[in-house]
Amino acid sequence: AQTVTQSQPEMSVQEAETVTLSCTYDTSESDYYLFWYKQPPSRQMILVIRQEAYKQQNATENRFSVNFQKAAKSFSLKISDSQLGDAAMYFCAYKWVPYTGANSKLTFGKGITLSVRP
Amino acid sequence: DGGITQSPKYLFRKEGQNVTLSCEQNLNHDAMYWYRQDPGQGLRLIYYSQIVNDFQKGDIAEGYSVSREKKESFPLTVTSAQKNPTAFYLCASSILDYEQFFGPGTRLTVL
Numbered sequence: 001a002q003t004v005t006q007s008q009p010e011m012s013v014q015e016a017e018t019v020t021l022s023c024t025y026d027t028s029e030s031d032y033y034l035f036w037y038k039q040p041p042s043r044q045m046i047l048v049i050r051q052e053a054y055k056q057q058n059a060t061e062n063r064f065s066v067n068f069q070k071a072a073k074s075f076s077l078k079i080s081d082s083q084l085g086d087a088a089m090y091f092c093a094y095k096w097v098p099y100t101g102a103n104s105k106l107t108f109g110k111g112i113t114l115s116v117r118p
Numbered sequence: 119d120g121g122i123t124q125s126p127k128y129l130f131r132k133e134g135q136n137v138t139l140s141c142e143q144n145l146n147h148d149a150m151y152w153y154r155q156d157p158g159q160g161l162r163l164i165y166y167s168q169i170v171n172d173f174q175k176g177d178i179a180e181g182y183s184v185s186r187e188k189k190e191s192f193p194l195t196v197t198s199a200q201k202n203p204t205a206f207y208l209c210a211s212s213i214l215d216y217e218q219f220f221g222p223g224t225r226l227t228v229l
Contacts, residue, residue: 004160029200035217045161045208045220091160105151106218108160 004094006109007051013082014117020067021077021112023092031085034075039111040088042063048090051075053097073077087116120146120157122221124209129226131196133204139224140193148190149214150220154178155223166205167192168214196226204228 003026013019025034036048050063051059058066061082079086092109122143142192149168153161163176181200182186188208194199195204204227209217210218 007156033217037220043206043223045210047217047219050217073189103164106161106162108162110160 001031002094002096002107004092004107004109006092010113010115012115012117013086014077015078015084017082018080019079019080019082021090021092021114022068023033023075023109025073025075025092025094025107027073027094028036029094033039033076033097034066034094035095035106036064036066036075036077037091037093037108038088039091040085040117045091049077061069082116084116084118089113091093106110119212122209122211122219124207124224126224127222129160129224131228132197133228137226139191139207139209139219139226141189141194141203143192143209143211143221144190145211145219146189147211147213147219148189149212149218151210151212151218152176152182152184152192152194153210155208158223160215161208163184164194193203 003023032053034051037066040046049059049061049064065078067076089111091111094107096104125140151166152164155161162178164182165184167173173184182197207224209221212218
């Protein structure tokens with residue numbers, strides 16, 4: 001079974017600084033997607049970034065980028081120029097891509113709470 | 119505006135009552151999902167549906183039931199058989215293989 005591990009329950013960053021959130025996963029599959037979701041105090045889950053396992057290039061979305069290490073099964077999120085609005089819970093998630101094209105479920109980590117100091 | 123709506127935002131249930139949480143989407147997505155979130159836990163999948171009139175159990179389906187009579191709607195019933203229903207419930211939808219989009223959630227409390 002696939003598992004997603006976020007070992008740091010909490011992190012803190014100074015405004016305008018850079019922070020990296022860690023995530024590891026366990027799978028025997030070769031085709032899959034990885035995601036980072038953000039859950040602010042409103043509790044609305046928002047997709048931050050997505051990475052396809054077959055792509056070697058790390059995904060980037062404005063101030064958010066990932067470091068995807070397939071062999072190490074590691075998928076960390078880097079937030080540059082941290083802003084107060086980045087304070088939230090961040091979840092790493094894994095989704096297997098069956099060769100049949102069938103849908104499969106998302107497996108979530110337990111999340112990490114990020115606080116941003118002004 | 120396209121999106122996912124969940125109602126009510128807060129719901130209170132007495133012991134032994136069944137309650138139904140609503141989830142509607144106008145994104146024309148085929149797949150819909152229900153998750154449960156508890157403090158200190160990630161999201162756990164309750165049920166999902168990939169097509170109208172079809173749905174599958176997730177990891178924690180016991181004590182819950184769903185229906186998918188319309189593409190836009192995927193209501194979740196929390197039955198009296200669910201022993202610990204107090205939690206935050208999130209509905210999501212997707213175009214099958216792609217990323218899931220989430221609704222704003224329903225907070226269910228058992229009195």
